[in-house]
Amino acid sequence: MLKKMNGKSMVSVCSAIAIALGSSMLLQWLLQRGSSFTLFFVVFVVIGIGYALACCLYDPLKVYLAGSVFLMMINAKVIFDPVTDYIGGVGAGKFYAGVPHLVVGLGIVSFVIDKLRFPDRLSFRIGKSEFYVILFTVITLTAGLVAPFKAASVVQSNFYIVLLALYLLWSNAFRSLGRDRATKLFVRALSVGMLVQFGLCLLQLSLGKEIGLAFIGEGVLEERAGLNGSSITGTFNHPGPLSLFFLIGVSLLFPLVLQKRNFSAVVCFIAAIVGLVLTYSRTSLVIGAAVLLLEWLVLAYFSNKISKNRAALVAIVVIVVAFSMGDSIAARFSSLENNSNDDQIAHRLDHYRMAWDYIQQKPWLGNGLNNWSYVTQHTQLLTSVGSDIFYYTNPVHNIYLYVWFEGGLLMLAGFLLVIIHTLIGLLRKIKRRKELDIGLIASIVCVLAYGITGWGLFNGGQMLYIFYFILCVSNIKSDELAEDQ
Numbered sequence: 001m002l003k004k005m006n007g008k009s010m011v012s013v014c015s016a017i018a019i020a021l022g023s024s025m026l027l028q029w030l031l032q033r034g035s036s037f038t039l040f041f042v043v044f045v046v047i048g049i050g051y052a053l054a055c056c057l058y059d060p061l062k063v064y065l066a067g068s069v070f071l072m073m074i075n076a077k078v079i080f081d082p083v084t085d086y087i088g089g090v091g092a093g094k095f096y097a098g099v100p101h102l103v104v105g106l107g108i109v110s111f112v113i114d115k116l117r118f119p120d121r122l123s124f125r126i127g128k129s130e131f132y133v134i135l136f137t138v139i140t141l142t143a144g145l146v147a148p149f150k151a152a153s154v155v156q157s158n159f160y161i162v163l164l165a166l167y168l169l170w171s172n173a174f175r176s177l178g179r180d181r182a183t184k185l186f187v188r189a190l191s192v193g194m195l196v197q198f199g200l201c202l203l204q205l206s207l208g209k210e211i212g213l214a215f216i217g218e219g220v221l222e223e224r225a226g227l228n229g230s231s232i233t234g235t236f237n238h239p240g241p242l243s244l245f246f247l248i249g250v251s252l253l254f255p256l257v258l259q260k261r262n263f264s265a266v267v268c269f270i271a272a273i274v275g276l277v278l279t280y281s282r283t284s285l286v287i288g289a290a291v292l293l294l295e296w297l298v299l300a301y302f303s304n305k306i307s308k309n310r311a312a313l314v315a316i317v318v319i320v321v322a323f324s325m326g327d328s329i330a331a332r333f334s335s336l337e338n339n340s341n342d343d344q345i346a347h348r349l350d351h352y353r354m355a356w357d358y359i360q361q362k363p364w365l366g367n368g369l370n371n372w373s374y375v376t377q378h379t380q381l382l383t384s385v386g387s388d389i390f391y392y393t394n395p396v397h398n399i400y401l402y403v404w405f406e407g408g409l410l411m412l413a414g415f416l417l418v419i420i421h422t423l424i425g426l427l428r429k430i431k432r433r434k435e436l437d438i439g440l441i442a443s444i445v446c447v448l449a450y451g452i453t454g455w456g457l458f459n460g461g462q463m464l465y466i467f468y469f470i471l472c473v474s475n476i477k478s479d480e481l482a483e484d485q
Contacts, residue, residue: 075217143407147368226335399451
């Protein structure tokens with residue numbers, strides 16, 4: 001292998017060895033000083049060493065993009081100088097370091113190694129999609145400056161800045177690899193990621209409790225209204241975001257399952273469907289059924305050949321799931337009856353009214369990032385909602401009202417501008433009958449529809465990370481189409 005390496009590759013290997021030695025010395029120093037972050041740094045060093053070596057042996061940009069998908073399953077973060085002295089603490093603090101920061105660091109390492117190994121391939125640039133994301137980020141920072149409780153906004157502003165850096169790294173990595181290679185890599189990596197998440201969920205159910213992986217952000221089993229048992233959370237902190245994750249997987253893979261001879265896509269699609277049902281998210285189940293039907297109609301409209309065997313397989317899976325878990329699904333929906341104790345609809349309606357009242361007070365710049373708990377605790381009249389802590393610890397379950405509340409009409413407009421630009425780019429080329437394009441549109445529609453009654457996109461930030469990745473894939477493909485034309 002060494003004989004086949006050129007000078008640039010040797011430099012890359014030496015760089016990887018230097019990183020490994022430096023990380024080892026840092027770890028030894030921390031252990032000697034009795035650092036409280038021992039486990040965190042052990043994981044960090046192991047990932048760093050393995051990652052640097054992988055970039056030297058394989059395509060650095062492929063390693064980076066695949067690693068970004070796998071790492072998005074992790075929800076761990078460390079908050080420095082945390083603030084939790086009020087009801088519904090939001091994880092406020094001066095600064096936090098989490099998985100997105102790690103992915104940015106790994107991205108820089110990948111691009112440096114890629115430049116050494118393939119100096120003529122990389123061309124870093126900013127297109128329309130990148131400009132819109134930059135604009136949205138600037139608006140969010142403005143919202144953070146006007147927040148009444150700035151310690152909470154600092155953390156969220158930090159997160160949006162890191163997401164912007166990730167978007168720029170991802171978009172240029174996809175562009176450098178080319179459309180076909182990037183598409184295959186994205187589907188494969190996300191499929192494997194869903195299988196890993198599904199396996200963790202099954203392990204949770206088999207044990208009847210969390211499996212002791214809190215350092216990757218493992219959630220606890222959640223009791224759902226109408227069920228005798230618990231629903232899964234995986235590495236998410238609630239079944240809602242997890243259901244949205246599986247919903248994206250189902251909608252993205254469905255066209256591939258119907259039209260491609262791809263065994264791995266079929267396996268991952270089945271796992272995503274079962275995982276989605278096990279979350280018992282009523283919103284996701286309804287949206288999933290509607291979107292799958294819509295995708296089927298779109299494929300038929302464009303006269304795309306649909307495999308009868310695959311269609312039969314999908315029908316069998318749906319029937320088996322309905323018979324095996326139908327009673328639990330029915331119980332979840334029946335709990336919404338007026339004589340039940342499931343008051344989720346009433347809570348949401350109260351939140352909608354609360355959010356609209358606050359929006360009217362500050363319609364343009366909003367009430368500050370991550371400030372729902374603080375604002376409602378200090379200004380909400382108890383006579384209008386009672387003393388139920390639910391209203392302080394749970395933000396409004398509507399992403400449009402949530403964004404408008406936080407950053408005003410300007411932030412909402414910037415948020416919608418990024419999404420509309422992406423959808424327009426995909427719709428312009430839907431006639432090319434690319435299965436992934438239809439799946440990407442469907443996955444974005446799922447996020448937008450789910451956001452009407454749920455805030456899973458912003459719950460913990462993990463799904464927002466994934467959503468940025470999907471928007472990036474969609475926009476790079478759209479940019480390349482415009483260049484081809």
